[in-house]
Amino acid sequence: MTAHTLAALQGRWYGIYPASGIELVEASYDASAHVLTGTKLTGNDFVRAGRASWKVSLGTCKVVSSLWQGVYSPRWDSCKVRVLDADHLQILLPLGDDAEEVLNFVRATLPELLMWDDVQSPTHGFYKAMALCGVPPEDFRNTLFSSLIEAMHHTHGTVIIDQLLLLIPFLLIGGWQLRDQYPTANWLLLPMAGVFGMFLCLRLNYLGVA
DSSP states (O other): OOHHHHHHTOEEEEEEETTTEEEEEEEEEETTTTEEEEEESSOOSSSOTTSEEEEEESSOEEEEOOSSSSSOOOOEEEOEEEEEETTEEEEEEEEETTEEEEEEEEESSHHHHHHOOOTTSTTTTHHHHHHHTTOOSSOHHHHHHHHHHHHHHSSTHHHHHHHHHHHHHHHHHHHHHTTTTOGGGHHHHHHHHHHHHHHHHHHHHHTTOO
C-alpha cells in the first residue's frame, strides 16, 4: 500500500456491513499522517453516522470493534485492506481458525452500484436487466458532472485547485491595479473573477463552510 494508492481511494463508498446491510462511507486522506479514514455517513448500532468505521495507513489497517452493540466502542481491531481496482475494495476482518469476514465496498456512483457483482447488494442483477432492456444506468450529463466533482474534491489535483484559489485573488487585485496601463486585460478580469467565485463556492460548500 502506497501513499498514492491511499490518496486515490478518497471519496464516497457504498459498503455492505453484516449488521445493517448497505452503508454510505466517506473516505478522506490525511496527507500529513498518511492515513485514510472511512467515516460513516449512515450508521448502525455499532458505529453511528459521523464516526470513523476504519482507518488504513501505509502499514496498518484497523476497524472499530463490533463487540458492543448500541454503544460507542473505543476498541479497534486489526484488519487487512484489499484494493481490487479503483472502484472496489475490501476490508478483511480475521475471525480465527483462518476464517475472515469481508466488508465489500464500491464507489458511490449509480453505475458502479448497479454493476456491483455482489450477491448481498440490494441492486444485484439490476444492471444486467437494464442492459437487456436497453436502458442506460445513468444520464451521461449527470455522470460527467459527478466525475468532475469527484476529480475536484478527491484527487491529487485537489491540492493544486486549493493553491490556485489562494493565488487568484492576488492576480485579480494586481490586474485591477494595472487596468489603466493594460486596457485589454480588463476583458480577462471579469471571466476570471466569475470562474474563481464558482470554484470557491463549490469548494467551500463541500467543506461545509458555505
